Amino acid sequence: MGSAVASTAAAAARAWPRRRAVDVIARGACVAATLLAIVPLASVLFFVAARGLGSVSWSFFTELPKPVGEEGGGMGNALLGTGILVAIACAIGIPFGVLAGIYLAEFGEGRFARVVRFSADVLSGVPSIAVGIFVYILIVLWTRSFSAIAGGVALGILMLPTVTRTSEELLRLVPSSLREAALALGVPKWRAIPRIVLRTALPGIATGVMLAVARVAGETAPLLFTAFNNRFWSANLGQPIGSLPVQIYTYAVSPFDDWHRQAWAAALVLVALVLVLNVAARLLVRGRGEAR
Amino acid sequence: MRREAAGQESRVPGWRDWLWPIQIGDVNLGDRLFRVLTAAFAGGIVVVLAGMALQMTRASAHSIGRFGFSFLTGTSWDPVHEEFGALPFVFGTIVSSAVALCIAVPISLGVAIFLSELAPAWLRRPVGFVVELLAAVPSVIYGLWGIFVLAPWLRETVEPALAATLGRVPGLGVFFAGTPRGFGLLAGGLILAIMILPTISSVSREVMRAVPGHLREGALALGATRWETVRAAVLPYARSGIVGAVILGLGRALGETMAVTMVIGNRAEISASLFAPSYTMASVIANEFTEATSDLYLSALAEVGLLLFAVTVALNVVARLLVWRVARLPGGARSA
Numbered sequence: 001m002g003s004a005v006a007s008t009a010a011a012a013a014r015a016w017p018r019r020r021a022v023d024v025i026a027r028g029a030c031v032a033a034t035l036l037a038i039v040p041l042a043s044v045l046f047f048v049a050a051r052g053l054g055s056v057s058w059s060f061f062t063e064l065p066k067p068v069g070e071e072g073g074g075m076g077n078a079l080l081g082t083g084i085l086v087a088i089a090c091a092i093g094i095p096f097g098v099l100a101g102i103y104l105a106e107f108g109e110g111r112f113a114r115v116v117r118f119s120a121d122v123l124s125g126v127p128s129i130a131v132g133i134f135v136y137i138l139i140v141l142w143t144r145s146f147s148a149i150a151g152g153v154a155l156g157i158l159m160l161p162t163v164t165r166t167s168e169e170l171l172r173l174v175p176s177s178l179r180e181a182a183l184a185l186g187v188p189k190w191r192a193i194p195r196i197v198l199r200t201a202l203p204g205i206a207t208g209v210m211l212a213v214a215r216v217a218g219e220t221a222p223l224l225f226t227a228f229n230n231r232f233w234s235a236n237l238g239q240p241i242g243s244l245p246v247q248i249y250t251y252a253v254s255p256f257d258d259w260h261r262q263a264w265a266a267a268l269v270l271v272a273l274v275l276v277l278n279v280a281a282r283l284l285v286r287g288r289g290e291a292r
Numbered sequence: 293m294r295r296e297a298a299g300q301e302s303r304v305p306g307w308r309d310w311l312w313p314i315q316i317g318d319v320n321l322g323d324r325l326f327r328v329l330t331a332a333f334a335g336g337i338v339v340v341l342a343g344m345a346l347q348m349t350r351a352s353a354h355s356i357g358r359f360g361f362s363f364l365t366g367t368s369w370d371p372v373h374e375e376f377g378a379l380p381f382v383f384g385t386i387v388s389s390a391v392a393l394c395i396a397v398p399i400s401l402g403v404a405i406f407l408s409e410l411a412p413a414w415l416r417r418p419v420g421f422v423v424e425l426l427a428a429v430p431s432v433i434y435g436l437w438g439i440f441v442l443a444p445w446l447r448e449t450v451e452p453a454l455a456a457t458l459g460r461v462p463g464l465g466v467f468f469a470g471t472p473r474g475f476g477l478l479a480g481g482l483i484l485a486i487m488i489l490p491t492i493s494s495v496s497r498e499v500m501r502a503v504p505g506h507l508r509e510g511a512l513a514l515g516a517t518r519w520e521t522v523r524a525a526v527l528p529y530a531r532s533g534i535v536g537a538v539i540l541g542l543g544r545a546l547g548e549t550m551a552v553t554m555v556i557g558n559r560a561e562i563s564a565s566l567f568a569p570s571y572t573m574a575s576v577i578a579n580e581f582t583e584a585t586s587d588l589y590l591s592a593l594a595e596v597g598l599l600l601f602a603v604t605v606a607l608n609v610v611a612r613l614l615v616w617r618v619a620r621l622p623g624g625a626r627s628a
Contacts, residue, residue: 019517019520020517022517022519023517023518023519023520026519027518027519029402030402030403031410032402033399033401034403034406037400037403037423037493038422041422041425041429043441044434044437047437047440047441096333096336099330099333100336103333106330107327107330107331112334113334116334116337118612119337119338119340121612122605122612125605125607125608126344126601126604126605127546127547127548127574127600127604128547128549129574129597130344130348130547130597130601130604132581133348133577133593133597134344137347137351137594138347160337161337164334164337188320188323189322189326190322190325215428217430218429218432219430219431221431221549221550221578224578224582245430248433248436249432249550249554253439253554267433267436270430271429271430271433274430282421
């Protein structure tokens, strides 16, 4: 008995150096993997900053693209276009998503709510290009024209799952004592939810919306055949419209050096926009102390 | 009666004051309308998803009727003669995604284990945030970076090195043969790996976090090292969720469009070599959709889209069921 314990202990002691070596190697591998994962991000940010900074100028924000061969010009129209597209997307995605989120959070116990939740999750995994095809069939074929509206609708659909699920989550975090207090004062639910529950959850929902905007502002694939592209100033919602991501794509795959420079400049602007939205959303959440 | 008394002392009654208390049976009229309104929008999400399936099926009916199953096995994509076989695109999509998974899965799991099990608490949030920023960078930016940074690097450094080492290994050599071009399956796979890494790592981390602490404590109390704890207690419990995370990553890789289109070379060929240019389903839609002049051409492209849609939806359903067995996703939280 005693010798058995002793021999087991001896075996364990012999195995220990190897076990510890495996532990150290495995932990080292995890750290290395994490560092490796950060390398591409660092590289992308470095090149976007290095090549973009040299090409961004005041005229980049205010001028139209110049024809091939002429130096200079800018992407003012594409910036405006992205602004318009995102605005349309928000006008569709935010009310739609928040109302659906309210349903899921306040009334969402039954089977129907489960189906909705599942659909929202699945929708968030649908490739954005498939959404583009859907909107093309739905709107472009019907109106017989590429248009800002079609592009905005495609982006709105892409925002929908994120806005819905964040709204639901944040509405659920509102303490039920607030709801009960309102109801006890005789306020009906349909007044209490928008004015008290929704208002309490609003900063968090705003964070979710910012992340959704950051995501769709950089979407390119669904715009290729909905908003298409436009080399001129356009605020006409029924006409094709330029956008920053599509312009980056067009210029990046072109053979012209000057266009490549413009693409990097546009990339810098787009990345800056996306990063600012992400960091701001992060800080907002942290400020409220309910971060995950 | 009490309802009406609520706000009257402090202000002049407005339209809301007579609207508020209207009852139908036991339920307040406004409440009922409000519930119907929100339910309609919630149902709208289901309608959008179902509408996508329906519209894309209808749009591809022409092509499905004409080619049937041979659409998937045909290798010729010839708009001029209206002959459409999507096999090269299916091949390119599957191979580039497989390359992406081979690279991204081990790294993502390393990141997930580091963030959930090893990192000191103060490091977890900033590092997690940085890894998630990888997902925030738009696809087209990765494409731009791929064209001007990644592809030249692959052409000049990585591919010659691979050809000189793995390319000499019998059996493996065919995968690393041919001229190093930079633009090809390897570039596509690599860029996809970068893009799906945050998906797999953040879902896996969430799943590992859901592993009950007493399992870890038990293993540690028995004298296990940190790594042995991960292997014996954390990973087995989290396994189905991790598989779900990988499938979610796969779904993202299959449907990813812009970055891949910009670096994969866009040539409808089937070649064993990872250096060879290829074409994916999403890329062909992106490149040719606006140029599709005939109905059949458009329908064939819509069918490619439908295939992509169906596969990604199926993968998402499976992945979410697997993940839900272990943990609720951030987006799927039902924690009150």
